[in-house]
Amino acid sequence: MREVTLTQIEVSGIQEYIFGSNNLKQNIGASELVSQATTDWVIEILDDLGIEHNATWDEEEQAWLLSEWMRELLPAQIIYWGGGNALLLFSGPPTERAIPFTKALTRTAIGQARGLSLVVGHEKLDWDQDAAASVHKQVRRKIAARKLNRQQSVPLIGLGVTANCVFTGLPAVGVDEDGSLIAQSVLHKYQATEAGKMRVQRLLQSVSGGFPFTDDFNLMGERGESSYIAVIHADGNGMGERFGAIADAHPAAKDNDNYCRQLRRFSDAVQTRATAALRATVQLLVNSVDPKNGRFDGVVPFPVDNDDHRVLPFRPIVFGGDDVTFVSEGRLGLALAAYYLRHLGEGEPLPGKTEGEIGEPLNARAGVAIVKSHYPFSRAYELADALCSSAKKKLPALTPQGSGIVLDWHYATSGVILSLGQLREREYRSQAGHSLLMRPVRLDVGAPPAGSKYWRSWDNFSNVTRQFQENSDWYRHRNKIKALREPLRQGGEAVRLFRQNYGLPALPEIPGQSMMETGWHSEDCGYFDAIEAMDFYVHLEPKTQQEKMP
Numbered sequence: 101m102r103e104v105t106l107t108q109i110e111v112s113g114i115q116e117y118i119f120g121s122n123n124l125k126q127n128i129g130a131s132e133l134v135s136q137a138t139t140d141w142v143i144e145i146l147d148d149l150g151i152e153h154n155a156t157w158d159e160e161e162q163a164w165l166l167s168e169w170m171r172e173l174l175p176a177q178i179i180y181w182g183g184g185n186a187l188l189l190f191s192g193p194p195t196e197r198a199i200p201f202t203k204a205l206t207r208t209a210i211g212q213a214r215g216l217s218l219v220v221g222h223e224k225l226d227w228d229q230d231a232a233a234s235v236h237k238q239v240r241r242k243i244a245a246r247k248l249n250r251q252q253s254v255p256l257i258g259l260g261v262t263a264n265c266v267f268t269g270l271p272a273v274g275v276d277e278d279g280s281l282i283a284q285s286v287l288h289k290y291q292a293t294e295a296g297k298m299r300v301q302r303l304l305q306s307v308s309g310g311f312p313f314t315d316d317f318n319l320m321g322e323r324g325e326s327s328y329i330a331v332i333h334a335d336g337n338g339m340g341e342r343f344g345a346i347a348d349a350h351p352a353a354k355d356n357d358n359y360c361r362q363l364r365r366f367s368d369a370v371q372t373r374a375t376a377a378l379r380a381t382v383q384l385l386v387n388s389v390d391p392k393n394g395r396f397d398g399v400v401p402f403p404v405d406n407d408d409h410r411v412l413p414f415r416p417i418v419f420g421g422d423d424v425t426f427v428s429e430g431r432l433g434l435a436l437a438a439y440y441l442r443h444l445g446e447g448e449p450l451p452g453k454t455e456g457e458i459g460e461p462l463n464a465r466a467g468v469a470i471v472k473s474h475y476p477f478s479r480a481y482e483l484a485d486a487l488c489s490s491a492k493k494k495l496p497a498l499t500p501q502g503s504g505i506v507l508d509w510h511y512a513t514s515g516v517i518l519s520l521g522q523l524r525e526r527e528y529r530s531q532a533g534h535s536l537l538m539r540p541v542r543l544d545v546g547a548p549p550a551g552s553k554y555w556r557s558w559d560n561f562s563n564v565t566r567q568f569q570e571n572s573d574w575y576r577h578r579n580k581i582k583a584l585r586e587p588l589r590q591g592g593e594a595v596r597l598f599r600q601n602y603g604l605p606a607l608p609e610i611p612g613q614s615m616m617e618t619g620w621h622s623e624d625c626g627y628f629d630a631i632e633a634m635d636f637y638v639h640l641e642p643k644t645q646q647e648k649m650p
Contacts, residue, residue: 330433
């Protein structure tokens with residue numbers, strides 16, 4: 101008998117903790133603390149407690165690497181970690197190593213990341229008799245129940261003699277660089293900001309062209325012209341089902357080593373693919389600078405910080421796994437999101453359920469919220485997350501097999517704060533009650549699916565938008581194109597009359613559709629999205645080697 105303890109660690113309430121402030125430095129610091137809680141702190145505490153483990157520091161990669169799974173169990177083995185989650189296997193009963201480790205971890209969170217919420221579950225098992233996959237499911241159910249039934253912390257607001265934090269309303273313990281009063285939780289986030297910047301720089305320095313990433317929302321938008329930012333949230337499709345399939349493929353105790361090994365392979369592969377896609381996206385941004393005017397795609401200027409240094413209008417906030425959030429200048433958001441998703445899907449397939457089995461590619465969906473730079477950031481993230489969910493729901497209708505890559509977006513130009521469903525009912529319905537939207541759209545890797553009903557694609561949206569922006573038949577009529585939105589609301593005959601009255605040509609072709617005369621085919625409208633995107637979409641293209649900026 102080999103008694104061991106399976107320990108699952110999860111950071112709870114990540115959305116509120118990271119995205120609850122409109123201060124980008126706080127967002128960066130909060131994200132770094134979430135990352136440290138399930139990586140760096142784990143190592144520090146294991147070392148402090150003298151518990152041997154399977155992580156080593158790689159100087160070249162500047163990162164912790166996990167060794168191959170060992171059948172002869174160490175006192176502690178990290179099965180997977182990152183993204184606010186970690187799964188560890190401790191030798192012995194919970195009281196021997198797992199619980200002392202957890203106590204030290206929670207003390208660290210209180211001392212270095214006030215307000216960060218950790219949920220931990222332990223289950224003991226006999227490694228030679230009990231199936232680790234089954235026990236892992238028990239731990240995950242325990243974690244889910246604790247999250248659901250957990251009592252919310254009610255901090256002491258303060259006494260009559262205390263000053264309040266301007267961000268949280270909690271008692272202030274200091275001031276920030278602007279002289280604003282801040283609480284302990286905010287101070288901890290600020291203290292982690294530099295470490296967060298360094299983590300991004302280490303990960304992306306090979307593709308950033310030597311430019312730092314902005315840490316100020318005010319530098320994202322072009323003052324007086326485009327003071328918008330894009331909040332992009334992407335999430336892998338069917339990840340829970342894939343983890344479940346790995347568990348189902350290892351149902352017995354004799355499978356325990358292979359189960360842990362396959363979990364590690366799968367988790368590592370997801371991180372590798374996501375990191376490669378993020379690097380490729382940054383590379384696209386840097387390579388899209390037009391050497392003639394130093395602007396991204398010749399349109400969006402380089403932001404300049406207070407020291408007159410150029411910075412990239414882009415900042416990853418949550419990254420390292422399939423769940424990714426980054427922000428950019430508003431007009432760059434759609435192109436960057438589409439490129440990121442497509443690069444994910446084009447990568448090597450992920451490992452399958454068992455060793456040697458090849459699984460599906462890392463397909464994902466994303467939501468892009470384009471908002472004013474001072475729009476509440478927590479609300480912008482919620483909108484991006486809702487768009488991500490909207491994309492997932494529409495996926496079965498966009499592809500024959502019901503799987504693939506899909507993207508949805510919204511322009512919050514009015515400042516009205518409603519749910520996504522309410523916004524679309526309010527702003528995107530024709531007089532006949534039909535949706536004006538093409539989106540969500542599918543991103544194709546390879547040939548698009550056959551059949552006219554699969555016309556809602558990124559390529560069709562991008563092509564129509566660029567026709568309106570660049571084709572000489574249309575860009576000369578920019579004001580007329582924008583005015584076309586009202587006839588589209590009224591219906592196909594109104595569009596036909598509008599075109600005739602102003603001498604406008606047939607609308608850009610959408611393959612497989614007969615919308616060019618009226619803008620409509622039955623209950624489908626193909627042009628409202630493209631017209632709306634004219635001022636908010638810049639198509640990024642890498643320059644040739646000769647054209648690239650020195």
